[in-house]
Amino acid sequence: MRFLIVPVVFLASVLAARAAGEPGIIKGSDRFEFVYRVKLPEIKGEARVWIPLAKTDSFQTVTEEELNIPMKWEKVQDRDYANDICVLHPQPADSGKTIELRYRVERREKAAYSASSADAARYLRPEKLVPINETFRTLAQKAVADKKDDLDRAKALYDHVMGRMRYDKSGTGWGRGDALYACDARTGNCSDFHAYFIALARSIGIPARFAIGATIPADKNEGTIDGYHCWAEFFADGRWVPVDISEAW
Structure with missing residues (x-):
């Protein structure tokens, strides 16, 4: 079986929730909404699309607000690094559809x-x-x-x-x-x-x-x-x- 591997370009929108309400370099920690969008190209055969999923670690707390994925998909984890990945199984009828992943993030400044x-x-x-x-x-x-x-x-x-x-x-x-x-x-x-x-x-x-x-x-x-x-x-x-x-x- 042959698969078309579809390259995707993401557009991430950030809405920061900051106490002061003014732009600027944030020290210590920051809170914001992160929206990850992928628009599928034309699909002519069987395809697989891999999208990384944000996850909580020592320096960030990630809360999934909404995963809008209007097609068959599954969540997998890579063996070597334990990264979470969304694997899509789009069909030709899914051409042009938009996938949107919406997170609420609290990020802490990274150090050693x-x-x-x-x-x-x-x-x-x-x-x-x-x-x-x-x-x-x-x-x-x-x-x-x-x-x-x-x-x-x-x-x-x-x-x-x-x-x-x-x-x-x-x-x-x-x-x-x-x-x-x-x-x-x-x-x-x-x-x-x-x-x-x-x-x-x-x-x-x-x-x-x-x-x-x-x-x-x-x-x-x-x-x-x-x-x-x-x-x-x-x-x-x-x-x-x-x-x-x-x-x-």
């Missing part, structure tokens, strides 16, 4: 958090777009030459990426989280910045991984978010430490 070193070990492995090779190892070792512990070494890698990379979405090849592309082109978006950082970190034995989500705008209390944002986390001193290099660039 404790975790098991055994779990962190999996994030030393190479991946297709984030390989470990002699080029990354040489660059990383040069950047951390006089550093003693992993926290200082990761900070040195952060500074190296900041100095080497330039945020630039022109041309082709950017936006895939391709560490080799980022290393050679020295440009890209958030996924490229952090793929490069992760490859460097793993090459010298520091576990590192991607994190991805939506950026809540600080300059308005209501509006749309046209895409994703990603950052990285590295493991040092028994804690995962979040870093956002492209946002700091």
